[in-house]
Amino acid sequence: MSEAAWDPPVRRVRVGDRPVGRYHIETWGCQMNLLDSDKIAGALERRGYERAREAGEADVVVLNTCSIREKAEEKVFSELGRLRALKDRREGMVLAVCGCVAQQEGARIFERAPYVDLVVGTRATAALPILLDRIRSGDRSARRTADTELRNDSLLFPHDQIRREPAAAKAYVTVIEGCNHRCTFCIVPTTRGREASRDMDDVLAEVRQLADRGVAEVEFLGQTVNAYRDRRGRTLADLLAAASRLGGVRRIRFTTSHPAQMTERLMDAMAASRPKVCPYLHLPAQSGSSAVLRAMRRGYDRDGYLRKVEALRDRMPELALGTDIIVGFPTETDADFQDTLRLLEEVEFDTVYSFVYSRRPGTPAARWPDPVPPPEKRRRLEALQSLQKAIQERRHAAYVGREVEVLVEGPSKRTSSEWTGRTPEARVVNFAGSTAPGRFETVLVTAATAYSLRGELVRRSA
Secondary structure (H helix, E strand, O other): OOOOOOOOOOOOOOEOOEOOEEEEEEEOOOHHHHHHHHHHHHHHHHOOEEEOOOHHHOOEEEEEEOOOOOOHHHHHHHHHHHHHHHHHHOOOOEEEEEHHHHHHHOOHHHHHOOOOOEEEOOOOOOHHHHHHHHHHOOOHHHOOEEEOOOOOHHHHOOHHHOOOOOOOOEEEEEOEEOOOOOOOOOOHHHHHOOOEEOOHHHHHHHHHHHHHOOOOEEEEEOOOHHHOEOOOOOEHHHHHHHHHOOOOOOEEEEEOOOHHHOOHHHHHHHHHOOOOEOOEEEOOOEOOOHHHHHHHOOOOOHHHHHHHHHHHHHHOOOOEEEEEEEEOOOOOOHHHHHHHHHHHHHHOOOEEEEEEOOOOOOOHHHHOOOOOOHHHHHHHHHHHHHHHHHHHHHHHHOOOOOEEEEEEEEEOOOOOOOEEEEOOOOOEEEEEOOOOOOOEEEEEEEEEOOOOEEEEEEEEOO
16 A cells, blocks of 8 residues: 555544544554554544543554564464454454554464454554545455555654643654664564654754643654664764754653764764763663674674773763663573673663563574573573672662752652652652652652662752
């Protein structure tokens, strides 16, 4: 299907106080999927739909999926089985699968789940409201459509129509889609396509709009965000510099970066754009072994990664670093794994997202022998996580007795009597007191764990 484009003619409109239908979206995965769901929600609400309180009350249910980990497809079909029961009970309900599993599996989803009405890929989401209109108006030919064309629907979505929570403290902003790297373990180039960047002026217009709405923090998103380059050659360094000069928004972040694109110019821009650009960077290493990095086709070695870290900390000594680590890669020996443990000790990351290697369909590594047995993979993961926990406990303990600036995000998930927010370094802080989402507070840290800080409200920063 190639007709889809955002802002199509509105064929179904709200009549009085009655919506044309109710929708429910289930979102799996990262910030990029969450933002894609907000765009889908905005498109549906523009056409007269209303959000349902739960899936069982919806006329349209969208499952927005992620396929980055192994067995994602099985989890999707398990969830579709549950939704089938709702569909059987609710006459006329339309069930759509979107996101990375939709892109990866395409029309094969109908073979295993024939009750699914639509499959829409990661970069074809503008087709969804058009196809829903056709199906709900009785066009049987629109059912069982699989649109996985790699367009730029997410990039071109009108930013003023994204469904955002009115009191949200922060907002995500897409700046680039896709990835041109060909890491041997990664399915992202298949599910998200090649890189395509938004025009920088359009990005800045969205940031201004968010500032006018009172949003305090924006986070620029991309599968390889530091590869951003618009049609005029402006890069992420230019975007950070320009965004930092805008009024209103007080914090700017970006994720996820590839070490190969972490240039000296970008580092300089980060340092020059402080304090608006937050002193936190997620820079996935994936392994501490040069041999494994070569097999992964990452484009750098251990020493190259460490040089990037040194250059970043020379410019920003306060910088907090996060990373991703895969253990049990097919070529990983115990000596390679020890190199990874030493990398953690040398860098002292503030956060580490660690995973056991999982085969992803269509990737080169999926065809290789996998000699590391599952029990050994689990042992390595547990050893890595134990080491990282000790590092985080030590680094967080240094904050006890210090005052920190916290952007309040909302009530704590642990208890409704406390609030939660983050420091500029992205450290989670829980505290009690009178405040509200979107406020900046000064909090005295009184206790720390490996994963968060606890404190007392001292005074309001803004």
